[in-house]
Amino acid sequence: ADVRGRTAFITGGANGIGLGIARALVRAGANVVIADIRQDALAAAKADLAADAQVETVQLDVTDRVAFARAADAAEARFGKIHMLIGNAGVGVMGPVLDARFDDWDWGMGVNLGGVINGLVTILPRIKAHGEGGQIVTTSSQSALIPISYSAIYTAAKAAVLGISEAIRGELAAENIGVSAFMPGPVQSNIAHSGELRPAEYREDSGYRAREEALEKRPVSPLWMSADEVGERVLAGICANDLYILTHPEFAAGMRTRFDAILASMPHETVNQERAKEIGFLLSNPVFDA
Template identity: 45%
Template structure:
């Protein structure tokens, strides 16, 4: 779809990747509702749009894990702009620690923001985008952790795998409505995401991880300083939206990882004869997926 003049709602939008995406969308002529939590960061973001001579965004305060706040924010955006065409679910927390030591509070917080925030955005916004019938686009920002696991990122990785699976399926569901869906998986980006553990809400304080050590986190954060500029990530995201790509990858350095995942997966497939009945079911599934991607509505009856 043509995005100029359309309205985008972006979460986590006043710093980092969210701001980079918002800047790219604004420069492409979109009207913006930007969700935020930090007042100082909001003012800095507002100043950037003013210096560019762009229309001032509507800023809405939002905790993406709070469903009631989502309704208030969506109502405000619709009241201001009339309708919403694009949803970018970007807000998230980056918290690390050994998965075997994690508490329920660790899981509830990280999954509630990273996966639950996307769920809340979709449930709130998709009916509104369908209602005006002009089409639109959903971008769920995950991470290369949606493909790559590691010993310090179990819950974070689980949340990003969940976002990946949900987004890939949602693309089939929304194609009949002219609503594109993209999973955007950035790699290392120059953001302040490393300090998430220092902002842990009190209701999730019962952590199984060691207490956050600011000096250790600041050292970890030096790696983020080497990352891609968030605006470049935003430009690549916009290009992927324009091409209606189901998967948007922004960092070329992960080819080795993707190749290893592919080769390991193929090597795990056993050899052997497959009964015709099972082959038939898998053919039906593939055909249904292709039809859904082309805009057909698929029911359970199409799978057997």
């Protein structure tokens, strides 16, 4: 579908991947509302996009449900309707699981999973109400497909985001709302600076704070994909209503190995046909049957 003249609400759109998606959408003629917690980055993004007629910015912490509704109101006041929700705001919360404290879990899950949930609950009914259809894009991660060590909190949220997207795709097709799960590999962005955003109430009982400060000093490799390249991939995925948007073929072998291992663990017994009939509704998802 064409995105021209349609409106996208992008969380975490003031930096990195979200900004790359915003650039691609603006080039393709969409209106873009960038919602982000960083006020300075919002101003810079607006100047960078230099397309005032198509761009609105709004400060939003995606964990704040009341503010989320107000931000959606502002988006509708400016452009009339929201068609696309790009649930992309996220923070890097990494470290050994033995060091993880409740503040690490709560902050990481609150932003990376809770932010996506808050977007769905706030904006899905608005897309349904106008009847023009739309698209949900969730920024999961390659780590949802090949979980990596020292990423338990991050992976928990990203795997949940992938699962939500797969579960809702069939349901929302009936409303003419497409769903895409976006699983990027390493992309050049500001994510190493996530620790700056950790709220005071999540700093006390944290085992990761020292690590976060060290991470901020690490340079981003130029070999990581550019945000503009992934932005174009996401745009193509939106236009094609692709369920999965991936970026790095380097991970294909690992994904195959993982799924082979899962299948190899399936009991090698004949299928109980009676039971299969009884649980038939659990055995298929229209998304994968098509």
